[in-house]
């Protein structure tokens with residue numbers, strides 16, 4: 001993706017000059033990994049994160065680099081709020097661990113529960129969601145995220161099995177736009193909204209899901225959508241309410257998400273930007289973990305001692321710098 005409005009790409013040497021690569025231990029296994037690797041780059045306006053998941057090919061990762069360049073080299077849209085209310089994110093942990101994980105999120109009244117994990121059953125999901133609802137009480141909000149793991153029938157069945165827990169919405173219950181549209185039709189009588197995540201951030205056309213009437217709201221992430229500005233344009237074009245979420249970023253990446261959330265004209269839902277609580281270490285001295293259910297908007301500066309303490313091994317650093325170079329070539333049209 002390079003939209004016509006994309007500003008010029010800075011020279012590769014400028015990107016690599018101050019680049020740091022870290023490997024942060026997770027407090028709770030997530031997406032099948034126990035460490036989160038991220039590259040951090042410094043531009044004239046500050047620090048930005050480049051952390052596409054390891055399995056992503058360069059064409060997809062290049063969009064994440066465009067986001068980092070935009071954040072570190074360009075002024076960001078004006079903020080209309082300084083605090084971003086966030087949800088707790090609960091990985092698909094065994095039910096016995098729910099209390100311990102949620103205790104890491106200070107003041108969060110909304111919990112997003114990961115469901116439909118491979119190697120688990122609907123009974124595991126129901127038990128986990130039940131435990132969350134019991135801990136939150138009747139007032140908290142509970143949403144689930146299936147990461148496209150269900151077909152339409154499975155999603156409908158799961159929605160019924162989870163109905164008693166009064167869900168706020170279903171995030172990406174099925175993989176395709178057509179399936180989301182079918183499920184939305186089936187659930188319409190009962191007012192259970194559908195949120196599109198992968199159907200926005202991994203789609204060739206991030207607006208297709210809205211055009212198809214297949215979602216009630218969109219989940220948007222600053223890195224995979226090519227930056228704050230482009231994500232704002234996408235939200236406006238969908239005409240749907242938006243939830244800003246992280247990609248399990250370090251606090252630097254979270255500051256990019258917070259900038260997006262701060263600039264959105266309307267922010268009707270708690271945002272998935274509380275994920276610093278899933279990390280056992282971070283790159284800033286005062287990580288963007290939720291306090292009183294919110295994180296502050298604003299740029300953050302990595303702590304040199306933490307960058308050193310969590311520096312990735314040399315071969316991983318080299319791999320990330322090569323990845324930056326390949327993505328840079330794609331963005332500047334020299335690949």
Ligand SMILES: O=C(O)CCC(=O)c1ccccc1C(=O)O
Nearest residue numbers: 089112197245246247248272275
């Ligand atoms: O939205 C949240 O609560 C946290 C972020 C999150 O769930 C996530 C983090 C990394 C990769 C994918 C996802 C996702 O929303 O599917």
Ligand SMILES: [Mg+2]
Nearest residue numbers: 145171172197
């Ligand atoms: Mg999601």
